[in-house]
Amino acid sequence: MYLRAVHAETRLKPLIELIQNNPLGLLSTAISSDNFPLIQHTYIPWVLDPPRNLAALEADGQADRAPVGNVKQPVQGLEGCKLRGHMAKANPHAKAVIEATGPGNGCLPTEVTVSFAAPSQHYISPKWYVQTKPENGKVVPTWNYVAVEVRGTARIFHDKEAVETGQYLQTQVEDLTKLSESRLGYDSTPKAELAVNGQEAGGKGTAWEVGDAPKPYIEIMKKAIIGIEIDITSIVGKWKMSQELKTGDRQGVKDGLRELDDVKSRSVAEIVEMKSNTWRAIVGTCFVAAGTYSGNPIAVAWISTIHGGYTKRSTVYGIQQVFINSFIIMSTQVFDTPPKFYKGNGILLGIFAVAFASTAILYFWLRAENRKRDRAAQARLDGTAPPLPDDIGDFETLCDYHPDWRYPL
Structure with missing residues (x-):
């Protein structure tokens, strides 16, 4: 050719x-x-x-x-x-x-x-x-x-006269029939298997099988x-x-x-x-992917730094690495419709939307937590609330468990 x-x-x-x-x-x-x-x-x-x-x-x-x-x-x-x-x-x-x-x-x-x-x-x-x-x-x-x-x-x-001839022809005609019947929408699950499992054929009904014809007739045709x-x-x-x-x-x-x-x-x-339009699709794909990466400073850097204590930060970082590696593996499967990669970009944008919404929720929740702690601190200054006990613990040890901690926003 x-x-x-x-x-x-x-x-x-x-x-x-x-x-x-x-x-x-x-x-x-x-x-x-x-x-x-x-x-x-x-x-x-x-x-x-x-x-x-x-x-x-x-x-x-x-x-x-x-x-x-x-x-x-x-x-x-x-x-x-x-x-x-x-x-x-x-x-x-x-x-x-x-x-x-x-x-x-x-x-x-x-x-x-x-x-x-x-x-x-x-x-x-x-x-x-x-x-x-x-x-x-x-x-x-x-x-x-x-x-x-x-x-x-x-x-x-x-x-x-060769046994392999009969075996090859039987397998070939059965496989070809099964594939061809399934293309018509018929259920190609073997009838014997349906009977054993007590199931009924789906779709348009049960597909025709080579075994539906008389065996002597099939042998003659072979x-x-x-x-x-x-x-x-x-x-x-x-x-x-x-x-x-x-x-x-x-x-x-x-x-x-x-x-x-x-x-x-x-x-x-x-x-x-x-x-x-291959080159345009590739350029567009790059821009779509690059646009979602703008969330990385928020999703990776900010979320890990706002948590106090090495244990929490390590946990957050570990979770991020698990998800990042999982998405890297997944991307090889979902970006499989070149050149525009509708499915891959759709999933990518969907994940980004979920990440954006989750980050926004976290941001407003932490801002509310900071304001709550500000009010508690002001109450202690005004004398309307008791002062902090002397044995409350070290600030750097307690981190975000300490009342004076504020989440950096």
């Missing part, structure tokens, strides 16, 4: 999500044969097994935030990442695959590719280039789209298909959404798409907006 740097998407999480949301992929092979064409293609719905280290990447905030590849070096080292599918034996493509692997199950000798595309794609008219077209007329049509290309080694399960398992070695993604255009032309593209006012054009316009 031709991939310009400006269009490249190399973060792992968006690539995996596109495949999971659009599982129908085009399998392409180049198999030398005297009986079949060299190049063959077949559309297959796939089950994606994510890489085994995906949970660790997400925990570190790397699956969505940090690039794990680039244009020249696509995403690689995807340990355990596989595509699982099947195709009809009657398909000439399947016959060529079987011929290439020999009498038993085995791997194809050449690399295979699978291409996935998102529904967000649209023709882009030169009329929408409102900046360049009036300047020099050097504009041509193009097409905006989103696609992912997977490469890997394919293992073929076609030996009907003999009519072959299994394909691709050990993924690389993934590249292309989000071609007018990123290379001038600012005025990008705005014209967005306006032109929105004027069409249909679901597809609106979805493409939203992606163009997201991709074209």
